[in-house]
Amino acid sequence: MNQVITRKEIASNLERPLMQYTVNNGNGYAFTCLNYGATLTSIMMPDRNGIIDNILLGFNGPTDFLNDQTYFFGKAIGRVGGRIKGGLFHYKNQEFLLPRNEGDNTLHGGVNGFHHMWWDVSETEKGLTFTKVINPEMDGFPGKLEVTITYRWGENNQFHVEFYAINKSDTPTLFNPTTHIYFNLNNDKLKGLNNHKLSISAEQLLELDQQQIPTGEFINVTNTPFDFRKEQNLSEMLHSLKQLNISGYDHPYHVTGPKAARLSNLNNGRIVEIQSDRNGLVFYSLNKTHPHIKVNEGNHLFPHMAVALEPQTLPDANHHPDFGDIVLPANTEKKYEITYKLSVI
Ligand code: G6D
Numbered sequence: 001m002n003q004v005i006t007r008k009e010i011a012s013n014l015e016r017p018l019m020q021y022t023v024n025n026g027n028g029y030a031f032t033c034l035n036y037g038a039t040l041t042s043i044m045m046p047d048r049n050g051i052i053d054n055i056l057l058g059f060n061g062p063t064d065f066l067n068d069q070t071y072f073f074g075k076a077i078g079r080v081g082g083r084i085k086g087g088l089f090h091y092k093n094q095e096f097l098l099p100r101n102e103g104d105n106t107l108h109g110g111v112n113g114f115h116h117m118w119w120d121v122s123e124t125e126k127g128l129t130f131t132k133v134i135n136p137e138m139d140g141f142p143g144k145l146e147v148t149i150t151y152r153w154g155e156n157n158q159f160h161v162e163f164y165a166i167n168k169s170d171t172p173t174l175f176n177p178t179t180h181i182y183f184n185l186n187n188d189k190l191k192g193l194n195n196h197k198l199s200i201s202a203e204q205l206l207e208l209d210q211q212q213i214p215t216g217e218f219i220n221v222t223n224t225p226f227d228f229r230k231e232q233n234l235s236e237m238l239h240s241l242k243q244l245n246i247s248g249y250d251h252p253y254h255v256t257g258p259k260a261a262r263l264s265n266l267n268n269g270r271i272v273e274i275q276s277d278r279n280g281l282v283f284y285s286l287n288k289t290h291p292h293i294k295v296n297e298g299n300h301l302f303p304h305m306a307v308a309l310e311p312q313t314l315p316d317a318n319h320h321p322d323f324g325d326i327v328l329p330a331n332t333e334k335k336y337e338i339t340y341k342l343s344v345i
Contacts, residue, residue, distance in 0.1 A: 002026045003153055005123045010034075010062045016118045018062060023127055025153035028052050029342060037115040038076035038130040038149050039065050040181050043159060045342050047187065048269030055270060057182040057189065057286075057306035060294035068115075069101070071182075071286075073295075075115035076130070076149050077108045078163070078177035079141050080326060082252065082282060082315030085213045089142070089318050091172045091327060098174075099140035105211060112139045114177065119149070127152025127160075136171075143173030143328070159340040166333040175334050176278075176313045176326035182286060182306035183272060185265035189296050192305045193234045193285070195267040200228035200281060201260055202253035206314060214316045214323070218254060226251065228283075231262070238285060238304055248287030248304060252315050255281045261309050264345075273341040276311035279324055284308040311338045 004024045011018035016035065024030040032042040041062070042054040058073040059065050065073065087100035087110075099110030108115065117138075119130035130149040136142055150162040163177045186195060205226055207217040221227040225240040226249075238248060255261070260281045264271045274281075285304050293301040317323035328334055 072180035078114040081178035280314035
């Protein structure tokens with residue numbers, strides 16, 4: 001595959017030069033990312049009429065990504081995506097207090113998580129690799145973690161995100177990373193989620209408490225507006241939620257099998273199929289927004305302008321053994337992969 005990588009400095013006078021990298025796979029597909037937060041700012045793909053456009057939503061100004069702790073547009077998320085109750089991590093007879101950046105709880109790896117870090121970038125024949133040695137004093141999590149994130153094109157316009165970490169310490173830590181990309185497959189982003197259909201391979205989702213922390217109970221999706229086992233029109237489903245006074249989706253699904261979700265655009269034929277090696281998928285429909293925020297080519301942000309689908313092990317798994325295991329014991333390693341199969345019909 002004849003990928004072409006280009007790079008440019010897009011801002012200076014920062015802790016490091018803000019670098020933007022573009023990796024083009026030669027078929028009209030390209031992704032662009034930043035060395036800050038390993039942020040994916042665009043995935044360019046054609047539609048059925050040959051129009052090539054960005055299918056992601058992100059800030060209009062590149063430096064807007066720098067201090068965002070609200071939307072996480074395009075960011076790599078870790079050490080742990082999702083919420084951790086009380087910011088507490090117990091392992092054998094040890095208790096660790098993690099950074100609590102959402103009330104008493106930890107969200108998305110804390111305020112100094114992957115999303116808020118400068119990453120070393122290397123250009124390989126595979127694509128782009130982001131590396132970082134993360135010590136506890138940097139993000140407040142225990143253990144010295146050496147992390148590698150790889151973004152690359154595969155065969156048939158598949159976009160791969162690979163996470164690897166090794167715990168180079170005698171202390172256990174946690175590792176459950178994800179990506180926080182928001183999709184809007186319309187060329188005109190002002191159309192929001194109109195024309196979108198979504199399916200999620202899940203019979204159940206997690207019950208959440210008032211702080212959006214899993215209670216440990218599973219809810220069956222049957223006969224609810226959370227049932228996406230068959231492709232559903234997203235706008236219609238959002239409307240049916242509002243009938244129940246629910247502002248939108250922000251829910252962890254228990255997905256079964258490698259194909260976690262499929263998002264398609266009826267109008268222009270774009271399809272994104274998400275494959276994951278983990279059992280959770282947080283479905284977030286961008287429910288609360290600040291109108292002064294400008295995104296993409298300068299449009300003002302509005303609720304449900306895009307959808308985030310975040311593959312991960314079910315949130316707060318360290319408090320629920322039946323959710324999975326996100327502990328990375330001393331001197332052990334782990335890797336995860338998310339595949340985005342892009343196509344046009
Ligand atoms: C809100 O609850 C949601 C999260 O799921 C999301 O990741 C974040 O906004 C961007 O906190």
